[in-house]
Amino acid sequence: MLLISLLLLACNVKRKTDVQSFSADSLMLVKMVGDRVHAMQQKDLNKVMIQFSDDATFINSAGYYMRNKKEIEQFHRAMLQNDSISFEYTAGVPHIRVLSDEYALAYYSWKILWTPLKTPKETVTETGLISLTARKTGGLWYWMAVSNQHTPEYFNDLVLHRGK
Numbered sequence: 001m002l003l004i005s006l007l008l009l010a011c012n013v014k015r016k017t018d019v020q021s022f023s024a025d026s027l028m029l030v031k032m033v034g035d036r037v038h039a040m041q042q043k044d045l046n047k048v049m050i051q052f053s054d055d056a057t058f059i060n061s062a063g064y065y066m067r068n069k070k071e072i073e074q075f076h077r078a079m080l081q082n083d084s085i086s087f088e089y090t091a092g093v094p095h096i097r098v099l100s101d102e103y104a105l106a107y108y109s110w111k112i113l114w115t116p117l118k119t120p121k122e123t124v125t126e127t128g129l130i131s132l133t134a135r136k137t138g139g140l141w142y143w144m145a146v147s148n149q150h151t152p153e154y155f156n157d158l159v160l161h162r163g164k
Contacts, residue, residue, distance in 0.1 A: 026096045028141055029106050029134060033094040037108075040089040043080040049073050053135060053142040061128050061148045072146075083117040092156040104141070106132040109161075111154040127154040 032051055039047035049069065052058075058066040058075065066072045080087075092109035099105065112126045133145040155161040 023098060025098050025101075025104065025136070025141070029096045029098075029104055030094055032134075032141060032143075033091070033096075033106055033108055033132075037089065037091040037110075040080070043087065045073070045077055045080055048076050048080070051143050053137070053144045056142070056144050056146070058146040059148060061126070061150045082114070085115040085117055085120055086113070086123075088113040090154075092154070092158060095158045102136050104134045104136075106134060107158050109151065109155050109158060127151050129158070 036048060036051060039045075049072070052069050052072055054069050056069055056072055058072045060066070060075060064075075066075055088111075090111045090113075094106055094108040097105045107129065109129050110127065113123055115123045128148055128150045131147045131149075132143050134141045135144045136142075
């Protein structure tokens with residue numbers, strides 16, 4: 001709960017007018033990102049998957065395309081049930097952009113540290129950025145398109161991580 005509160009305070013939220021404001025929709029989306037992060041940390045596949053629409057698409061950080069919820073679930077299952085001694089998932093501050101009453105974008109950086117069971121002296125570090133497109137259906141938001149990419153470094157706040 002503290003994590004979500006901190007995310008809410010630090011989150012940059014923009015509406016169509018580009019005026020920073022916290023709307024009920026943007027707060028819901030920040031909570032969804034927080035719930036996703038927590039579910040990943042707990043390796044709770046059901047809580048990860050409940051956020052996806054049935055027709056969602058997902059491109060993972062290796063560039064592989066998944067075209068529906070079933071394929072996305074297979075990918076997450078393989079990742080969350082990997083043979084590892086440790087698995088840590090950390091996320092940066094989410095950036096939310098509500099586009100309309102039905103569509104929004106969410107971005108957050110991530111870092112995974114895991115130690116494979118086969119090579120326990122080797123900790124693997126991966127960092128990246130997730131771009132999520134959300135669609136509101138029946139008053140609830142669902143992830144409908146996700147693109148995940150590796151980045152050369154981990155950064156906590158996307159808005160502060162600017163190109164040169």
